[in-house]
Amino acid sequence: MRALVLRLDAPLMSFGGVMIDQHGFIERFPGTSLLTGLVANALGWRHGDFDRLQALQGRIEYAARWDVPPQRLVDYHTVDLGQPKMVGYADLKKKGDPKGGWTTRGKVEWRDGASGLGTHIRYRHHWADGMMTVALALLGRNEPNLEDVHRALAHPARPLFLGRKACLPARPLLDPEPIREGVDLFAILRSVPRWDRFGQIQTEAGKMEACWPAHLGMPYGARGEIRRVYDLRDWPNQLPAGSRERAEGVLES
Template sequence: MKALVLRLDAPMLSFGTTAIDHLGFTDYFPGTALLTGLIGNALGWEHRDFDKLQRLQERLRYAARWDIRPVRMVDYQTVDLGQPKMAEAGWTTRGKPEHRTGGSAKKETHQRYRHYWTDGLMTVVLTLLDEEEPDLNQIAQALRRPSRPLFLGRKSCLPSRPLLDPHTPIVEGEDLLEILRRVPRWVRSVGKDSRRHTGSEDLLPACWPDEIGTPSEIRGELKRVFDLRDWKNQLPAGSRWRMEGVIDVKESIEVN
């Protein structure tokens, strides 16, 4: 099996999950739809390319781990949509202006709470089922030179570095969990007093496909997640099972 190695490093990350009214929560790990949209954005696909996005989502498999555990942050946001400036078109990463619609609701004051992860560093290894296009090499090239700016969940979550691992962008292994445990852990080069940021923990939080199971030497449990999307109708749609637990990684690399 071949897998791409991504390093998600950003001041803020948001992986989305079930939203309740004005509360926008974030999952602890990225979801299948999020990674599908990230790749589709890098490839230059648009919302109307829903057949491509749906097929990519069906083919995508991944495992992820926190090399440096993040800190949760809740951002309180309020906006008066009745201001004259809010009637103007908003910016997008698609190169086209976005106009607001929505009747009287677009003129009210809105309040909401958005959850983020801060100061974390994550490694993701992902692969694709079946030999179709796009393949891993095409996705790797798109991540090196994306068609549009990329963000990790929300538009405010801009990556601090290129997403593709600069040294081993593609790795081969038995399965995604084996690859994830073998890929070196990244730790930041910071002062000796900032132990949380150096990544000194022996066991790292991780998730991986449920079909792999849990080897006897590591701890894991089955969890149901709601991270699939109906790309044609632009709606959350469906759930799946994944394994979550803690894993050990023997090799570490210090990065700036």
């Protein structure tokens, strides 16, 4: 098997989980839909490329580990829609004035409801000051292939981010030896040297939190469990939808 080795290093990373009320919770590891979006963004695809996005998501398989464990950070957001600069946000909809709305991907959006002029509170969860290694494979022989993704991540069509748009990478995403081979993704991930905070190779033995495909079970050098994660997306309808099983635990280097 061949895999592309990524080094995810950023002041903040956000691996979106199931949102509950105003809390934007996160998963310990990136989801399949997140990696799909990351690769598609680098390739220059658009949200309207539904078929390609859905097909890419179905081909992605990966294993990941925390070389440097992160700290959880909760970002407290408030938006007061009653401020003078926001006045008319709801009313202008009736007048047909597009300047009164928020836009997403060029389409004007409006917020209806009685609380439209109130203060909206959100808690955005992030991982701070961590560094992660990811071994990413593409199943099948369709396009894009691993070399296409390698070139795209080296020279992305658009700026890349790790979860939320404010989560900008602190270093290039590709490992200095980006394409590696092994019997499976767990073996490839385990063969990649562990880095410290400064990108230096660590030679002493240690334990790292990791995830890998559930069908690999518990390989030698791993301890953990199989759990169900909700990390898939219905790209044509732009909705989180679907789940799968993932192995999570500790990898001993």
